[in-house]
Amino acid sequence: MKEPGKEKDLWDKAAILLAPIGGLLTAFAVAFVGMKGSQLLERRQSLDTNARLYSELMSRREEAEASLRKDMFQSIITSFLTPTTDGLSAKVLNLELLAYNFHDSLNLKPLFLEVQRQLRRSTDPDKADYLARLNRVAREISAKQLFALEGKGQSFRRTADLEALAAAGAAGLQLDPETLTVDGQTFQVALRVLKVDAEQQQISVRMRVTADDGSAALPDSRAQFTVGFYDFPVIDNTRLPTGVRCASTLANFSTMSADVVTVCFPGEYASLKDRPYYDEVIQKLREANEQERAAL
Amino acid sequence: MNRSSIAPSVLAALVALTWLPSVAAAGEIYGKISFNGAAVGEGATVAARCGTKSYPAVKTDRTGTYNLVVAETGKCTLTVTHQGKTATVDVASYEDAAQADIVLELKDGQLTARRR
Numbered sequence: 001m002k003e004p005g006k007e008k009d010l011w012d013k014a015a016i017l018l019a020p021i022g023g024l025l026t027a028f029a030v031a032f033v034g035m036k037g038s039q040l041l042e043r044r045q046s047l048d049t050n051a052r053l054y055s056e057l058m059s060r061r062e063e064a065e066a067s068l069r070k071d072m073f074q075s076i077i078t079s080f081l082t083p084t085t086d087g088l089s090a091k092v093l094n095l096e097l098l099a100y101n102f103h104d105s106l107n108l109k110p111l112f113l114e115v116q117r118q119l120r121r122s123t124d125p126d127k128a129d130y131l132a133r134l135n136r137v138a139r140e141i142s143a144k145q146l147f148a149l150e151g152k153g154q155s156f157r158r159t160a161d162l163e164a165l166a167a168a169g170a171a172g173l174q175l176d177p178e179t180l181t182v183d184g185q186t187f188q189v190a191l192r193v194l195k196v197d198a199e200q201q202q203i204s205v206r207m208r209v210t211a212d213d214g215s216a217a218l219p220d221s222r223a224q225f226t227v228g229f230y231d232f233p234v235i236d237n238t239r240l241p242t243g244v245r246c247a248s249t250l251a252n253f254s255t256m257s258a259d260v261v262t263v264c265f266p267g268e269y270a271s272l273k274d275r276p277y278y279d280e281v282i283q284k285l286r287e288a289n290e291q292e293r294a295a296l
Numbered sequence: 297m298n299r300s301s302i303a304p305s306v307l308a309a310l311v312a313l314t315w316l317p318s319v320a321a322a323g324e325i326y327g328k329i330s331f332n333g334a335a336v337g338e339g340a341t342v343a344a345r346c347g348t349k350s351y352p353a354v355k356t357d358r359t360g361t362y363n364l365v366v367a368e369t370g371k372c373t374l375t376v377t378h379q380g381k382t383a384t385v386d387v388a389s390y391e392d393a394a395q396a397d398i399v400l401e402l403k404d405g406q407l408t409a410r411r412r
Contacts, residue, residue, distance in 0.1 A: 176411070251394070252392060
């Protein structure tokens with residue numbers, strides 16, 4: 001404490017001068033922090049509002065599109081399910097519309113095969129053109145789906161020699177296996193062609209998937225199915241125990257040979273109708289949490 | 297126009313008429329060639345033999361992709377030449393284009409080719 005009458009030294013003078021400056025600086029600091037905090041909050045609110053607006057717009061758009069698709073689907077599917085006098089041309093056109101608009105949410109193979117059967121029985125002079133149109137739309141859709149899936153997974157192509165298959169008999173024809181790596185899992189996929197349906201341009205195959213390192217996480221899996229032009233990989237695939245999907249489709253067919261494309265891809269790229277198992281969802285969430293923790 | 301000048305034209309037209317359907321039914325074989333896990337780039341050639349007919353080699357582009365047009369449909373053998381070594385692989389040709397991606401590998405100094 002300063003004694004009365006004692007002359008003020010340099011520190012006392014500095015204290016007198018600096019005290020209000022300190023107060024002023026404190027006030028500035030408080031004002032600055034408040035302003036910055038308020039700006040940050042405003043920015044965050046603005047981002048939240050934008051995100052909410054975007055999601056609202058997207059959901060409204062989805063709703064409008066879903067409603068349109070529903071109406072469209074109902075009117076097209078009715079033409080197949082009710083007895084009508086529609087000609088083959090109308091049926092092929094309706095199937096084309098269905099295929100182009102709903103190929104990733106509906107398995108249209110039974111409808112394709114039914115229209116194909118009707119066309120084969122028909123005496124319409126244009127039936128060859130209609131059949132070609134059916135095959136063309138199916139191949140276009142398969143090619144588009146393969147193109148998208150090959151970006152997320154891996155694929156391979158094999159040629160089945162149908163003359164060799166006929167000679168092999170019931171044992172079928174083993175095609176060269178391929179090693180694929182999808183979602184960090186490496187496994188081998190082998191196809192055995194069992195028989196051919198030349199009229200419907202389909203082959204019957206048995207797919208065998210084995211873990212490359214013999215790990216127990218992926219036990220040997222086998223599935224037998226028919227493969228034709230109307231098998232769309234996004235919608236018609238086989239689920240492996242690890243969640244990866246594998247699908248085969250026909251790329252080309254002649255009386256002598258058939259080209260089969262097999263694609264394996266992560267389960268999240270399968271169609272909307274293919275719901276994931278709960279344990280798969282939980283596993284994915286766990287993985288995401290672990291990745292987040294590792295990043296911190 | 298005298299008879300001698302008409303005859304070659306008629307012959308040419310007949311040849312063209314018999315040749316055109318086979319061209320119309322021609323199939324394209326295309327694909328990408330990779331070696332050691334990477335595209336071969338412009339460094340490879342692919343020739344084809346379908347039945348008794350041979351097709352001259354075509355070069356791959358910078359992405360390692362080749363395109364061959366063959367007149368026949370059926371079994372074909374592709375001969376791939378890369379870094380002075382050759383390997384063959386069997387494919388099928390169709391009326392429509394057929395994709396045949398090829399993986400090259402060196403095994404005991406020998407170049408081998410397989411479909412992918």
